[in-house]
Amino acid sequence: MDDSNSFVVVANRLPVDMSVHPDGTYSISPSPGGLVTGLSPVLEKHRGCWVGWPGTVDVAPEPFRTETGVLLHPVVLTANDFEGFYEGFSNATLWPLFHDLIVTPTYNTEWWQAFREVNLKFAQAVSEVSAHGATVWVQDYQLLLVPGILRQMRPDLKIGFFLHIPFPSPDLFRQLPWREEIVRGMLGADLLGFHLVQNAENFLALTQQVAGAAGSHVGQPNTLNVSGGALVREVGAHVTTADGRRVGVGAFPISIDVEAFERASTSKVSELLTTLGSPDTVFLGVDRLDYTKGILQRLLAFEELLESGALDPEKAVFLQVATPSRERIEHYRVSRSQVEEAVGRINGRFGRMGHPVVHYLHRSLSKADLQVLYAVADVMLVTPFKDGMNLVAKEFVANHRDGSGALVLSEFAGAAVELTGAYLCNPFDVESIKRQMVAAVHDLEHNPASARSRMITNSEQVYTHDVNVWANSFLTCLADAGEDS
Known part of the structure; x- marks a missing residue:
């Protein structure tokens, strides 16, 4: 136990990327990502401790502090841990299951054993660094068992858990052979947080259906209190566990x-527009290269609009940034192949020498470079088949506070609940994507007051x-949770 750490965040990854060099030395650099973006300011404020994996197998640095005073406490994972826990159970079992079976989950007992063992490693690390009575905030689907394990190890801790991806309907979740253990692990927390009311309601319904999840008695949940748009100010729902604990939801x-x-550099924005050939309309996509993101479908929509003449290849370009992701997993390799084939085909059909119509980058970009892209873009396309929230949509909106630009957004992204000024589409329907792309371009060109009003509505929300x-x-809700236990 470390008495200095009264606020601890635990996540699968540390907010840094660690690279091991051939001579055995290593270098560390800040890592991008929505979770890091969301939590870094909170930890800096609390000068807290972040427990996580540094991204390398069999080796990790000693705990160290960032320039902003956050203590980083690495967890060592072996190659077998990484394969079974991360590539296996986390991303070939839970990820597709929680994203409504876009691909079929694999249920593998060895992966499940690895998942349990690695969750125990994380819980042990948190137990070691947390002061008596500390607040611990567990993050995301890779660590679903940590709250329950921690509750047994350190009943003095105040434990919160937040799920950054969707929570599926009970009918889907019940496919999971280890459903009772997962739910019991989650219920070790004092407070469970989800992005959307629907996700929370799915979990509440599940606890009533899976009898073993909370022992012999599961409390009847109260109605979720919602105020301030989609934001829950007070937790009005709870589950009562077998030992009488109230878990807020x-x-x-x-x-x-x-x-x-x-604000992006005006000169860099101007330079990029010139490089692109000064098009009338710039479409933009920024995603991890993940099969849930609907990248191929938006490219097909763009291709069909060029084919029909609705868009002029001399006046419209598409920029797609596809950050590498989980490239050893088969479904991800297939997605990359399909996307890159489509990029080549579209450029072969509609581009000309020195003037591609699709500009494709398969790498990570810095925040500064992304802000230039956001500023250049007229229409942002965020078309996932399913997404917990999608912070890229909010980043684009934040960069267009003046009301310029337009956002075409999947109705199945969590952000669709809040960004009501977006042009909502059904990502499973290429015709729907096309209609909203055309509507966005039409409003920008012929009904600018309407387009501006929609974007200002979005930016005010963000x-x-x-x-x-x-x-x-x-x-605040976590501090109050469990007081009536």
């Missing part, structure tokens, strides 16, 4: 650190419900 839509956004509101709401 609520919806807390994550957001971004709007204060961290700086700026009034930023990451600080998310974190403060959750932590």
Whole structure:
């Protein structure tokens, strides 16, 4: 036990990337990602401790502090841990299951054993670094068992858990052979947070259906209290466990650190537009290269609009940034192949020498580079088949506070609940994507007042419900949770 750490975040990854060099030395650099973006300001404020995996197998640095004073406590994973826990159970079992079976989950007993063992490793690390009575905030689907294990190890801790991906309907979740253990693990927390009210309601319904989840008695949940748009200010729902503990359940839509956004350099924006050939319309997609993100479908929509003449290849370009992701998993390799084949085909059909119509980058970009892309884009396309929230949509909106631009957004992204000024589409229907792309371009060109009003509605939501509101709401509810146990 470390008496200095009264606030601890535990997540699968540390907020850094660690690279091991051939001579055995290593280098560490800040890592991108929605979770890091959301939690870093909170930890800096509390000067807390972050427990997580540094991204390398069999080796990890000693605990160290970042420049902003956050203590990073690495957890060592072996190659077998990584394969079974991360690539296996986390991303080939839970990820597709929680994203409504876009691909078929694999239920593998050895992966499940690895998942249990690694969750125990994380819980042990948290137990070691946490002060007596500390607040511990467990993050995401890779660590679903940690709250329950921690509850047994350290009953003095105040434990919160937040799920950053969707929570599926009970009918889907009950496919999981280890469903009771997962639910019991989650119920080790004092407060469970989800992005959307629907996700929270799915979990509440599940606890009533899976009898073993909370022992012999599961309390009748109260109605979720919702105020301030989609934000739950007070947890009005709970599950009562067999030992009489009340576990709060609520919806807390994550957001971004709007204060961290700086306006993109005007000269860089101008330079990029010139490089692109000064098109009338710039479409933009920024995603991990993941089969849930609907990248191929938006490319097909763009291709068909070029084919029909609705878009002129001399006047419209598509920029797609596809960050590498889980490239050893078969479904991800297939997705990359399909996307890159489509990019080549579209450019072969509609581009010309020195003037591709699709500009494709398969790498990570810095925040500054992304802000230039956001500023250049006229229409942002965020078309996932299923997404917990999607912070890219909010980042684009934050960069267009003046009301410029338009957002075409999947109705199955969590952000669709909040960004009501977006042009909502059905990502499973290419015709729907096409209609909303055309509608966005039409409004920008012929009905600018309407387009501006829609974007200002979006930006006001993002700026009034930023990451600080998310974190403060959750932590306030966590402080109050369990008091009636």
